[in-house]
Amino acid sequence: MTALHETTYHSLIAGEPVTGTGGAVRAIDPAAGVETGPEFTLLGEGQLQEATAQAAEAFASYRALTPQQRAEFLTTAAERIEARGAEIVAVAMTETGLPEARLQGELARTVNQLRLFAKVSAAGDHHGVRLEPALPDRTPLPRPDLRQRRIPLGPVGVFGASNFPLAFSVAGGDTASALAAGCPVVFKAHNAHPGTGQLVGQAVSEAVRAHDLHPGVFSLVYGRGREVGQQLVADPHIRAVGFTGSRSGGTSLMATAAARPEPIPVYAEMSSVNPIFVLDSAVTEDRIEALAEGFVTSLNGSAGQLCTAPGLLFVPRGEAADAFVARVAEKVQAAVGVTMLTPSICASRHEGEQRLTGLTAVEPVGRGQDGGTENAPAPAVYTTDVTSYLAEPELSEEIFGAVCLVVRYDSAEDLNSVVEGLEGQLTATLHFDESDAADLELAQQLLTGLELRVGRILVGGWPTGVDVGDAMVHGGPFPATSDGRSTSVGTAAIERFLRPIVYQNLPAGLRPEPVQDENPWQLDRRVEGRTVLAEGGNR
Amino acid sequence: MTALHETTYHSLIAGEPVTGTGGAVRAIDPAAGVETGPEFTLLGEGQLQEATAQAAEAFASYRALTPQQRAEFLTTAAERIEARGAEIVAVAMTETGLPEARLQGELARTVNQLRLFAKVSAAGDHHGVRLEPALPDRTPLPRPDLRQRRIPLGPVGVFGASNFPLAFSVAGGDTASALAAGCPVVFKAHNAHPGTGQLVGQAVSEAVRAHDLHPGVFSLVYGRGREVGQQLVADPHIRAVGFTGSRSGGTSLMATAAARPEPIPVYAEMSSVNPIFVLDSAVTEDRIEALAEGFVTSLNGSAGQLCTAPGLLFVPRGEAADAFVARVAEKVQAAVGVTMLTPSICASRHEGEQRLTGLTAVEPVGRGQDGGTENAPAPAVYTTDVTSYLAEPELSEEIFGAVCLVVRYDSAEDLNSVVEGLEGQLTATLHFDESDAADLELAQQLLTGLELRVGRILVGGWPTGVDVGDAMVHGGPFPATSDGRSTSVGTAAIERFLRPIVYQNLPAGLRPEPVQDENPWQLDRRVEGRTVLAEGGNR
Structure with a gap:
C-alpha cells in the first residue's frame, strides 16, 4: 500500500488525527488471507463524543451556507478524491480484493454522485417551499401569511458498506446526500477497508478546509464495529442515521434508535434476495x-x-x-x-x-x-x-x-x-x-x-447495476430497508435528512432566503398549492 | 341525544354493525358528570382482525381508483357528514361539553378538510412522478428507462383525539389524508365521544357504499383504549398509524410499532407547551x-x-x-x-x-x-x-x-x-x-x-388556531410528535402514507397511468430532474 506511508493512522475528528485509545486494527488482504498495511487506532471510551460535539457545533454555520456554497464544497470533495484516485484504487484493491476495473468504475460513480448532489443542492428543490400569502379578508377567519420550507435534521451518523468501499462508504451516497441537505456527517469507517476510508476521509477533510467550513462538518472515526456503532446511534447530538449492511446489524441500530430518549430515524439498507x-x-x-x-x-x-x-x-x-x-x-x-x-x-x-x-x-x-x-x-x-x-x-x-x-x-x-x-x-x-x-x-x-x-x-435485464439519477429508488419495505419510504441511491435521498417548518406572519426582515418574496435562490416553489417554476434557475 | 335512537350501538366493520364481545361503554356528559346516551359495545378477543383483514382486502381495489374517483368519494363523505351536521353537533355538545359555535366551526373545518384532500387527490402531486427516459447511447453505460411514482403504504390505523371530536377524529385529518393517499382506514373510536364517532362513521360508511367501494375501505371500531389500540398497531395488516393524544399514549404505540416483526411508521402528535x-x-x-x-x-x-x-x-x-x-x-x-x-x-x-x-x-x-x-x-x-x-x-x-x-x-x-x-x-x-x-x-x-x-x-398572534392549507406544518421534533419529518394538518400530510417505487424498462402496456408518456392524469412531473407542469391539470 504505497499511498499510506505512516505505520499508524487515526480517526480524523473535525479534520485532525485523534489517536484512539481502544486498540488498533489492520486490514486483511482477502486474496492472501493475511493482514496488510498500517495500523488504524480505534476510538476508546468517551472519544466519539469529540466528533459528535464538533458536528453539533458545525451545524449552525453549515446549514446556513447558500446552495451555491454547499455545491462548491461537494464539488471540491469530488475533485480531491479524484486527485487521489490512483492511490485510492490501489489501496482498495488490496483491502477488498475487488478488481481494478470495478473500483475505477466505483470511483467514477462516487465522484459523479458528489457532483450530482452538488447540482441538487444548487437547484434547491429539496427546500420544499410552499407559500400561502395572507388573506386578511377571508371569512370566517382571515388567513395568516404562511411560508413553509424544509430544514436539515442535524448531524447524521453514517455507516459504510463493506461491498462498496467507495460509493457506499466514506464519501458515498449517504454522506453526499446528508451533506447536500445541510447535515454534518460523522462517518463510522468500515474496518474491512480502513486505508481506503482514510484516503477518502483525508480528501473530504481537505475540501472542508479549502472552503473554510467549520471542521466539525465531517469526521471519520474508527472503532470496534458494533460498540462504537451503537454509541454513534445513541449519541444525543446525532439526529439521523444512514447504514448499509446486514439485517442483524441494521435491526440492532433500529432498536437502539427507537430506545433513545428522543428517537431518531434510521435509514438502513439491509437484505434482499431480489427474486x-x-x-x-x-x-x-x-x-x-x-x-x-x-x-x-x-x-x-x-x-x-x-x-x-x-x-x-x-x-x-x-x-x-x-x-x-x-x-x-x-x-x-x-x-x-x-x-x-x-x-x-x-x-x-x-x-x-x-x-x-x-x-x-x-x-x-x-x-x-x-x-x-x-x-x-x-x-x-x-x-x-x-x-x-x-x-x-x-x-x-x-x-x-x-x-x-x-x-x-x-x-x-x-x-x-x-x-x-x-x-x-x-x-x-x-x-x-x-x-x-x-x-x-x-x-x-x-x-x-x-x-x-x-x-x-x-x-428484462438484471437487478445488479443501480443507476444514480433522479428517478432511482434503491429501497423497499422491511427487511430490504428499515424504512421503505425513502431511497438511498439517487437525488431523492436528500429528502431523508430534512423536515418541514412553517413561518407564520414572519416580517420580511426575518425571512430566510428560500421563502422570501424575491426568491433570491431562484427556486421552484409551491404557491397556493401549485408549483411555480423559477424564471432563472440554477440548473 | 335525539340522533341516536337505539339503546345500543356497535363497531362498524366494513360498513356492518358488529356486536362487540368485550363489554360496553357509554359517554359521560362532562358538564353534568353523569353517563349519557346509548351503550356502545366494545370489541373482544379476535374481533379486530375482521376489520384489518377487510381493510387489507379492500386495498387492491381502493388504491387502483383514479384520482377523480377518490376525490368524488371524499366529497361524498363530506356531504354525508354535512347532511347530519345538526345531529352530530348536538351529540358532540353533550359528549364533550364543547360549545355549539366551536363545534359548528369544527364541523366546517372537517368537511372542508375532506374537500381539500379531494382536491389534493385530483391534482395528484403526491404521486411524486420522476421520469428518466432511456439513454441507450450513454457511456460508459446506457441508462435504462426509469419511471418513479409513489404508492400508498396499505391499511392505516387511526386514533382520534378527545379534544377535536370532529376535525381530529373519525373523518378528521389523519383519516382524510390516508384515504386521499389510497389507504383504507381502520379507525379506533375515542370512548369520550362514541356517539359523535358513530354518526360520522355512519356517514363515511354511506359514502363507501354510495361509490360501490369495497366496504373494507373504512371501519370504525370501539374497544378498551390501550388494549385494542395496541392490537391495532401490532396487527400485521396495518402498515402505518396516525395518532393524536398524550405523550404516554403515543410513545407506547411507537414502542409497539418498533417491536413488530416488520416495524411500521407511527405518526403521533403528542405534547407541546408552545412557548x-x-x-x-x-x-x-x-x-x-x-x-x-x-x-x-x-x-x-x-x-x-x-x-x-x-x-x-x-x-x-x-x-x-x-x-x-x-x-x-x-x-x-x-x-x-x-x-x-x-x-x-x-x-x-x-x-x-x-x-x-x-x-x-x-x-x-x-x-x-x-x-x-x-x-x-x-x-x-x-x-x-x-x-x-x-x-x-x-x-x-x-x-x-x-x-x-x-x-x-x-x-x-x-x-x-x-x-x-x-x-x-x-x-x-x-x-x-x-x-x-x-x-x-x-x-x-x-x-x-x-x-x-x-x-x-x-x-405576533397566538398559536391556537391552525390554518388547514398547503403550507401548514402541524408537527415538530419529539416529543411534540413521534416524527418531525411530517405534518398532521394541511395537504402535505398525504405524504406520510406513501412510498416511492421505480419501474425499470417497463413496457408501455404495463405502465400505470401516472408514469405513462401520455400523462393521462395531467400530473405535474419531474423529467430529467426538472419539474414539468401539466398542460391541462385538474386544479
Whole structure:
C-alpha cells in the first residue's frame, strides 16, 4: 500500500488525527488471507463524543451556507478524491480484493454522485417551499401569511458498506446526500477497508478546509464495529442515521434508535434476495442462451456481493425451461470464483450454502471453480420445487455471495403465491416476451403484487447495476430497508435528512432566503398549492 | 341525544354493525358528570382482525381508483357528514361539553378538510412522478428507462383525539389524508365521544357504499383504549398509524410499532407547551392591553385543551412588563372556566396544577372563576423566574388545560438558554416591535435556535388556531410528535402514507397511468430532474 506511508493512522475528528485509545486494527488482504498495511487506532471510551460535539457545533454555520456554497464544497470533495484516485484504487484493491476495473468504475460513480448532489443542492428543490400569502379578508377567519420550507435534521451518523468501499462508504451516497441537505456527517469507517476510508476521509477533510467550513462538518472515526456503532446511534447530538449492511446489524441500530430518549430515524439498507421471475415466453430456444449468460454474469459479478444480486430465480417446468436450466448449469460450471471482500463474509457464505444443501428438497444445478486466491469460492446454483419453497422459509433467506436458488414452478397460481409470501425486497425482475398475451397478463398480475413488496421492478435485464439519477429508488419495505419510504441511491435521498417548518406572519426582515418574496435562490416553489417554476434557475 | 335512537350501538366493520364481545361503554356528559346516551359495545378477543383483514382486502381495489374517483368519494363523505351536521353537533355538545359555535366551526373545518384532500387527490402531486427516459447511447453505460411514482403504504390505523371530536377524529385529518393517499382506514373510536364517532362513521360508511367501494375501505371500531389500540398497531395488516393524544399514549404505540416483526411508521402528535417569547418592545404602554387580552383568550379557549395552547409565557423584568403581567392577572381573574372534555382530563389538569403550585419557586399571578358546570375549573396563571425554570425540568412539562406559567427573564442570554434547553414543540411565538432594532436582532437569534426545535414559528398572534392549507406544518421534533419529518394538518400530510417505487424498462402496456408518456392524469412531473407542469391539470 504505497499511498499510506505512516505505520499508524487515526480517526480524523473535525479534520485532525485523534489517536484512539481502544486498540488498533489492520486490514486483511482477502486474496492472501493475511493482514496488510498500517495500523488504524480505534476510538476508546468517551472519544466519539469529540466528533459528535464538533458536528453539533458545525451545524449552525453549515446549514446556513447558500446552495451555491454547499455545491462548491461537494464539488471540491469530488475533485480531491479524484486527485487521489490512483492511490485510492490501489489501496482498495488490496483491502477488498475487488478488481481494478470495478473500483475505477466505483470511483467514477462516487465522484459523479458528489457532483450530482452538488447540482441538487444548487437547484434547491429539496427546500420544499410552499407559500400561502395572507388573506386578511377571508371569512370566517382571515388567513395568516404562511411560508413553509424544509430544514436539515442535524448531524447524521453514517455507516459504510463493506461491498462498496467507495460509493457506499466514506464519501458515498449517504454522506453526499446528508451533506447536500445541510447535515454534518460523522462517518463510522468500515474496518474491512480502513486505508481506503482514510484516503477518502483525508480528501473530504481537505475540501472542508479549502472552503473554510467549520471542521466539525465531517469526521471519520474508527472503532470496534458494533460498540462504537451503537454509541454513534445513541449519541444525543446525532439526529439521523444512514447504514448499509446486514439485517442483524441494521435491526440492532433500529432498536437502539427507537430506545433513545428522543428517537431518531434510521435509514438502513439491509437484505434482499431480489427474486427473478422467468415466465414461459422467456425460455424459447432463441432466448435461453442470452438469458443464461446474463444471469450467470449478474450472479458472479463482484462475487455476488451486491445488495441487488439475484438470489432466487423462478423458472417454469417444461422442456424449454429444462434446456434453459441446463444452459445455466454449463455456464456456472465454467465460471470461476472471485475473491470475496473478507474472510468472514466468505465464511458466512459457506455456512449459508451448507444450510441450503443440508435441506432435502435442494438439488445442485451447477458449481463453478474456486478462484485462484484465498476466499474465492466457486459460484453455485441449486434448485428446488415451488412447493418446498413455499413450505420452508429458510429457502428464501439471503446468502450474501454468488449462490442462487432456482425454484421450478408449475402455474401462475404458484407465482402469485410466491409474490404473496414475499418479504420486502430492493428489486424484483420479470422476464417474458411482451408479444405473448398470456404472459403479459400474468406479468400485470405479478406487478400489482410486487409493487407492495419491492422498491424497484425491472422488466428484462438484471437487478445488479443501480443507476444514480433522479428517478432511482434503491429501497423497499422491511427487511430490504428499515424504512421503505425513502431511497438511498439517487437525488431523492436528500429528502431523508430534512423536515418541514412553517413561518407564520414572519416580517420580511426575518425571512430566510428560500421563502422570501424575491426568491433570491431562484427556486421552484409551491404557491397556493401549485408549483411555480423559477424564471432563472440554477440548473 | 335525539340522533341516536337505539339503546345500543356497535363497531362498524366494513360498513356492518358488529356486536362487540368485550363489554360496553357509554359517554359521560362532562358538564353534568353523569353517563349519557346509548351503550356502545366494545370489541373482544379476535374481533379486530375482521376489520384489518377487510381493510387489507379492500386495498387492491381502493388504491387502483383514479384520482377523480377518490376525490368524488371524499366529497361524498363530506356531504354525508354535512347532511347530519345538526345531529352530530348536538351529540358532540353533550359528549364533550364543547360549545355549539366551536363545534359548528369544527364541523366546517372537517368537511372542508375532506374537500381539500379531494382536491389534493385530483391534482395528484403526491404521486411524486420522476421520469428518466432511456439513454441507450450513454457511456460508459446506457441508462435504462426509469419511471418513479409513489404508492400508498396499505391499511392505516387511526386514533382520534378527545379534544377535536370532529376535525381530529373519525373523518378528521389523519383519516382524510390516508384515504386521499389510497389507504383504507381502520379507525379506533375515542370512548369520550362514541356517539359523535358513530354518526360520522355512519356517514363515511354511506359514502363507501354510495361509490360501490369495497366496504373494507373504512371501519370504525370501539374497544378498551390501550388494549385494542395496541392490537391495532401490532396487527400485521396495518402498515402505518396516525395518532393524536398524550405523550404516554403515543410513545407506547411507537414502542409497539418498533417491536413488530416488520416495524411500521407511527405518526403521533403528542405534547407541546408552545412557548411564547415576549420581548421588551412588545410590552409598551400602548400594546399591553391587546397583548393581555389576546393571551388570556388563547389560554382559556376550549378550556386550554388545544395542542397549541400557550403553556409558557416568557416575559422580561421591568416596570412595563410588570404592568403587562398585572393586566394579565386582571383578565384571568375575570375569566370563567369552561367545561373540560372529560372528568379524567379535568382531574389530570388539577394534578398538574397541584404539582406546579407545590414547587417553591412558583407564585400565583391570577386565577379566574370556576364555570357553572362540573369539570369547569378556573383558568390560572402562575409565575416563576428564569433561573428556577432552567433548574427545574418539571416547570416545562405540559399541563393539558388553561394553566400557564409566566417566566420572568433578565436578558437575551436567558432566552437563548431557554431555547437551547427546549424540547421539541409544535409551535413557538415571538412578540416584539419590528421597528426595534435590538429586538429584531434578538428575534433573529431566537428564530435560528427555535427552527431546530419547533414545527411552526409565529411572529405576533397566538398559536391556537391552525390554518388547514398547503403550507401548514402541524408537527415538530419529539416529543411534540413521534416524527418531525411530517405534518398532521394541511395537504402535505398525504405524504406520510406513501412510498416511492421505480419501474425499470417497463413496457408501455404495463405502465400505470401516472408514469405513462401520455400523462393521462395531467400530473405535474419531474423529467430529467426538472419539474414539468401539466398542460391541462385538474386544479
